[in-house]
Amino acid sequence: MKLPSCVLAAAAVPLASAQLDFWAKKAGLEFFGAATDTPGFREREPYAASYPKYDAIFADPKEFGQTTPTNGQKWMFVEPQPGVFNFTEGEFVSKLAKKTGKILRCHALVWHSQLAPWVEETTWTPEELKAVIKRHIFGVAGHWKGQCAHWDVVNEALDEDGTYRKSVFYNVLGEEYIKLAFQWAAEADPTAKLYYNDYGIERPASVKTAGALRIVKLLKDAGIRIDGVGMQAHLHADNHPTMEDHVKTMTAYAEHVEEVAFTELDVRIKTGTPLNDTKLAWQKESYQFVSEACIRVPQCVGITIWDFYDPFSWIPHVFPDNGLALPWSEDFSKKPAYDGMIDIFKKYADKPRPKPGKPTKPTKPEKPGKPRVKRFSA
Numbered sequence: 001m002k003l004p005s006c007v008l009a010a011a012a013v014p015l016a017s018a019q020l021d022f023w024a025k026k027a028g029l030e031f032f033g034a035a036t037d038t039p040g041f042r043e044r045e046p047y048a049a050s051y052p053k054y055d056a057i058f059a060d061p062k063e064f065g066q067t068t069p070t071n072g073q074k075w076m077f078v079e080p081q082p083g084v085f086n087f088t089e090g091e092f093v094s095k096l097a098k099k100t101g102k103i104l105r106c107h108a109l110v111w112h113s114q115l116a117p118w119v120e121e122t123t124w125t126p127e128e129l130k131a132v133i134k135r136h137i138f139g140v141a142g143h144w145k146g147q148c149a150h151w152d153v154v155n156e157a158l159d160e161d162g163t164y165r166k167s168v169f170y171n172v173l174g175e176e177y178i179k180l181a182f183q184w185a186a187e188a189d190p191t192a193k194l195y196y197n198d199y200g201i202e203r204p205a206s207v208k209t210a211g212a213l214r215i216v217k218l219l220k221d222a223g224i225r226i227d228g229v230g231m232q233a234h235l236h237a238d239n240h241p242t243m244e245d246h247v248k249t250m251t252a253y254a255e256h257v258e259e260v261a262f263t264e265l266d267v268r269i270k271t272g273t274p275l276n277d278t279k280l281a282w283q284k285e286s287y288q289f290v291s292e293a294c295i296r297v298p299q300c301v302g303i304t305i306w307d308f309y310d311p312f313s314w315i316p317h318v319f320p321d322n323g324l325a326l327p328w329s330e331d332f333s334k335k336p337a338y339d340g341m342i343d344i345f346k347k348y349a350d351k352p353r354p355k356p357g358k359p360t361k362p363t364k365p366e367k368p369g370k371p372r373v374k375r376f377s378a
């Protein structure tokens, strides 16, 4: 696909000010980051011409203070054959993080998706599969030892109904695999903060939120270290959690873990009907709720968006008629969500963060149950 000329023209425009990480830090967060991937692969394959501009925005230390590889550390890339490791893709992002001075969040050690096919194609005894998981965790977390500020140790272990997902790991080992994964990750990379990470765990009443709390307690009761819960936050502009939802949910996790984070934030817009200001306003509100809630909950360390540039987003590839989920549009202009987040960070700039156990009051009181903007009906 050829890029429109406006994208190419934008490549010559110097970087604008008001950067996200700079203002997020002023508001007391540890970081505002963007995930990224290997150039030329997957979603970004047809967009080579956009790289100079993309790379300059990504590298700006005031824009993004943290990054996560969207793909390169996943099982299918790092251990494509049993015991045969390949760190090339993952290292692209870990080296870039080092070069651009960003915190590295690592993703993901044990996950049912993007697994190497051999893991699912083999019939394992429990002892065999334990050995496979152990080798994988020591191989991968061991390789990046000392470089990862956080590791998503177990990703998406919950099904939509809040019960355990029937993955190969669960089917062979039951919930034991979660305990073993955290134990081995702690041994393999003692300084990384160890996270349980999932989607749909951002609302207090969600069955998956209850499931995530169960997993946290399972580990805590067994005396196994878990440091954080990562809310992926793949949100919908037309039906997003309120700030109070976010605060309540994070506060519940924070009773048991040291930290929480928004780890894969994007806010998709329905693209089957034309884009309009209302859709953009809903999206902005959702990004703002996440930002303000993170500031208000003392254990919330930061926010990572799942890439920052629409053409590189995974959303339209997986959810037809959805997209435009990221703060930067295809022509590199910023959506209202960008300034919306900056406004929130500025509002809290240079004010002390709340102490654990005491989320701060919102600066503008919210009317419970009354969204500030109207939502789509369906």
Ligand code: XIL
Pocket (backbone or CB within 6 Å): 042, 043, 070, 071, 108, 155, 232, 264, 314
């Ligand atoms: C996505 C990547 O962004 C895509 O490039 C890939 O094709 C599929 O996976 N939850 C996760 C992420 O934990 O790893 C997923 O990333 C998005 C959903």
